[in-house]
Structures are given as C-alpha cells and as structure tokens.
Amino acid sequence: MILVIGGAGYIGSHLVKGLVDKKQVIVLDQFSTGHGALVDRRAVLVEGDLGNEDVLDSVFRTYPIEAVMHFAAHSLVGESVVEPLKYYENNVVATCTLLKKMMKYDVKKFIFSSTAATYGIPKVDIINEETPTNPINPYGRSKLMIEQILEDFNKAYGLEYIVLRYFNAAGADDSGSIGEDHHPETHLIPLILKHLLGQREKISVFGTDYDTPDGTCIRDYIHVTDLVDAHIIALEALIKGEKQAAIYNLGNGVGFSVKEVIAMCEKVTGLKTKIEFTKRREGDPARLVASSDKIYEELGWRAKRSLENIITSAWKWHCVVGSSESKH
Ligand SMILES: NC(=O)c1ccc[n+]([C@@H]2O[C@H](COP(=O)([O-])OP(=O)(O)OC[C@H]3O[C@@H](n4cnc5c(N)ncnc54)[C@H](O)[C@@H]3O)[C@@H](O)[C@H]2O)c1
Numbered sequence: 001m002i003l004v005i006g007g008a009g010y011i012g013s014h015l016v017k018g019l020v021d022k023k024q025v026i027v028l029d030q031f032s033t034g035h036g037a038l039v040d041r042r043a044v045l046v047e048g049d050l051g052n053e054d055v056l057d058s059v060f061r062t063y064p065i066e067a068v069m070h071f072a073a074h075s076l077v078g079e080s081v082v083e084p085l086k087y088y089e090n091n092v093v094a095t096c097t098l099l100k101k102m103m104k105y106d107v108k109k110f111i112f113s114s115t116a117a118t119y120g121i122p123k124v125d126i127i128n129e130e131t132p133t134n135p136i137n138p139y140g141r142s143k144l145m146i147e148q149i150l151e152d153f154n155k156a157y158g159l160e161y162i163v164l165r166y167f168n169a170a171g172a173d174d175s176g177s178i179g180e181d182h183h184p185e186t187h188l189i190p191l192i193l194k195h196l197l198g199q200r201e202k203i204s205v206f207g208t209d210y211d212t213p214d215g216t217c218i219r220d221y222i223h224v225t226d227l228v229d230a231h232i233i234a235l236e237a238l239i240k241g242e243k244q245a246a247i248y249n250l251g252n253g254v255g256f257s258v259k260e261v262i263a264m265c266e267k268v269t270g271l272k273t274k275i276e277f278t279k280r281r282e283g284d285p286a287r288l289v290a291s292s293d294k295i296y297e298e299l300g301w302r303a304k305r306s307l308e309n310i311i312t313s314a315w316k317w318h319c320v321v322g323s324s325e326s327k328h
C-alpha cells in the first residue's frame with residue numbers, strides 16, 4: 001500500500017487518480033488547502049495532520065505501507081517570507097515527525113515533492129541538478145532542508161528516496177473531473193482562466209523590466225499529468241531497488257514568458273484578456289527553465305505535453321467544474 005500525504009491537494013489528487021489503478025492507496029490530509037472531493041473514491045482517505053504522532057502511529061500500525069509519497073506542504077512563496085515559522089513548522093518539523101515514524105515502522109521508501117525554488121536565482125539559462133541550490137525564501141529553504149535531511153537519513157538509517165523538483169505545475173486531468181483549485185489562487189494560468197471566465201476583472205502582469213526578450217518572467221510549465229507519470233516511474237524504480245538516493249528536475253525544458261502564456265490562453269479560449277501591467281512581485285527570478293535530461297537518462301521519463309495541452313486541459317476543467325469565485 002502506498003501512503004500519499006497531501007493527496008487531497010492539486011498535484012497529490014492527480015497522482016492518486018493515476019496510482020489507484022496500480023496500487024492500493026491511502027491518503028492522509030488535513031484539508032488546509034486540499035479538498036476531500038478531489039480524492040479518488042478507490043483510495044482510503046484519512047483526515048489528519050502529518051505532524052500528529054498518534055495519527056501516524058495509527059496509520060502505520062493499521063496499513064501495510066510500502067512507500068510514502070509526500071506532497072503536503074505550505075507553498076506560497078510570499079506568505080513564507082512573512083510567516084516563516086508556519087513554513088518551518090509544517091514543511092520541516094512535521095516532515096521530521098513523519099520520517100521518525102517511518103523509521104520506527106521500518107518504512108524506508110520515500111518520494112518527496114520539492115521545487116525549482118531550491119535554486120533561487122540561478123546564473124544559468126537551463127537549470128540541471130548540478131546547478132547550485134541557493135533558495136531566496138523560507139519556502140525554498142524549507143524544501144532544501146528536507147532534501148538535506150533525506151541525504152543524512154539515507155546514510156544513517158538506509159532511507160531510500162527520490163526527490164522531484166517540480167518547475168511550474170499546471171493543467172488538469174484529461175477527464176476534466178479534477179483540476180487546480182488553490183484558495184487563494186496565486187498561480188498565473190488559473191488566474192488568467194478565471195479572469196476569462198469573468199471571475200476576475202483583469203490579469204496583472206508582475207513586472208515588464210526583466211532581462212528577458214519581452215521583459216516579463218519566463219517559466220517552465222509542466223502538465224500535472226506528466227508529473228504524475230514521473231512519480232509513478234520514480235515509485236517503481238524505488239520499489240525495485242533501482243534507486244536509493246536521487247534528485248531529479250521535472251520540467252518541459254521550454255520557457256514561456258508571462259506575455260506568451262497570456263497569448264496562449266487567448267488562443268486556446270478564443271477570448272481576449274484585459275491586462276494590467278504592475279511592478280515586480282518580490283522574489284520572482286527572471287527565468288526558471290529546467291533540464292530534465294537526468295531523469296530521462298536514468299528512468300526514461302520525459303514531459304510529453306505542451307503549454308497548449310496544459311491550458312486546454314485547465315480550461316476544460318475551469319469551464320465545467322471550476323470553483324466559482326466572485327468578481328473582485
Ligand atoms: N504547484 C506547483 O507549481 C508546485 C511547484 C513545485 C513544488 N510544489 C510542491 O508540490 C506539493 C503539492 O503542491 P500543490 O500545488 O498540490 O499544493 P496543494 O496546496 O494543492 O496541496 C498540498 C496538500 O497538502 C495538505 N497538507 C498541507 N499540510 C499538511 C499537513 N501538515 N498534514 C496533512 N496534510 C497537509 C493540504 O491540505 C493539501 O491537500 C507541495 O509540496 C508543493 O510545495 C508545487
């Protein structure tokens with residue numbers, strides 16, 4: 001059985017939907033940002049906090065857990081700067097409690113959701129896993145701390161792990177039944193689509209004076225279904241014992257500027273945006289684009305879906321079941 005922590009969140013719920021056909025799945029989530037309705041009904045759903053020792057004891061005693069996939073975190077960069085304690089408590093301290101219980105119950109296979117934010121402001125155009133990590137906010141630091149703890153646990157206790165550093169996750173499952181539903185929403189693509197649905201008056205572009213061809217930030221957008229595929233491949237490699245301690249980037253290897261993303265949303269939807277150009281958002285690197293060659297060479301995974309696929313799937317979900325938000 002696979003324990004998926006944070007499996008009621010955006011990326012976790014997509015993973016659960018992809019994994020339940022292959023494995024028995026148990027989801028642990030306290031619904032701070034997740035929604036029970038996103039969790040595939042074939043999975044066992046336990047409401048609880050990953051930092052709660054009693055809950056973890058109960059889960060590990062009750063179910064034969066083969067591996068843990070850990071998606072649960074607070075993940076708003078700006079909030080992490082203002083409330084670092086919240087981030088260190090949930091992302092680091094609670095994760096240490098989980099790791100302690102995993103060692104207690106001899107569960108030694110772990111997949112961890114990390115982030116491009118561990119790289120900070122890289123000096124290279126294409127980021128690979130050798131690019132120095134230098135996070136510039138508590139969110140990124142909290143993720144890097146766990147990566148370092150995993151390395152120590154591997155050496156000391158034989159914990160086997162794969163860290164997956166996602167770039168910008170976006171898009172929705174092909175079925176249109178689950179999608180990205182953060183509250184509050186801060187991510188670019190859902191914000192543009194909500195605006196095009198009339199739920200927001202305009203879309204703000206944060207900064208037009210970056211050192212990029214059109215002056216707006218460039219990001220590497222990766223379809224959530226491609227992320228799911230990568231997790232399942234990584235899990236299989238861990239279970240087969242092919243990998244004991246590995247870190248991989250997950251991106252498309254292609255960068256799109258904020259203006260290009262808006263243009264693609266207009267193309268896909270056939271609708272016109274109203275844009276407001278504002279000052280830079282603090283802490284945004286100009287360009288974050290991944291090389292995912294390492295995971296291709298070692299595990300054979302490569303992103304298959306384009307930005308157009310991403311936006312088309314997200315639009316389908318937003319149109320059919322997207323949460324309705326009032327205009328503001
Ligand atoms: N969305 C992205 O673009 C992106 C990029 C890089 C990394 N990540 C990482 O991927 C992971 C998933 O991101 P997401 O966008 O799906 O976020 P999300 O907020 O939708 O999902 C996180 C889930 O974890 C749960 N959770 C949080 N703290 C918990 C706790 N203490 N105990 C139990 N459950 C808890 C939440 O209720 C939620 O269901 C996070 O770790 C995030 O840092 C996301």
Ligand SMILES: O=c1ccn([C@@H]2O[C@H](COP(=O)(O)OP(=O)(O)O[C@H]3O[C@H](CO)[C@H](O)[C@H](O)[C@H]3O)[C@@H](O)[C@H]2O)c(=O)[nH]1
Pocket residue numbers: 075077115116117166167168169186187188189191203204205206207217218219258281284288
């Ligand atoms: O209303 C908006 C929202 C975003 N942006 C811009 O769009 C780009 C993408 O922003 P998102 O908020 O969608 O995503 P981030 O790149 O800030 O964040 C993502 O990558 C980070 C790593 O750098 C973290 O991993 C985080 O969890 C993940 O969502 C940025 O340049 C941002 O400034 C706008 O112009 N207007």
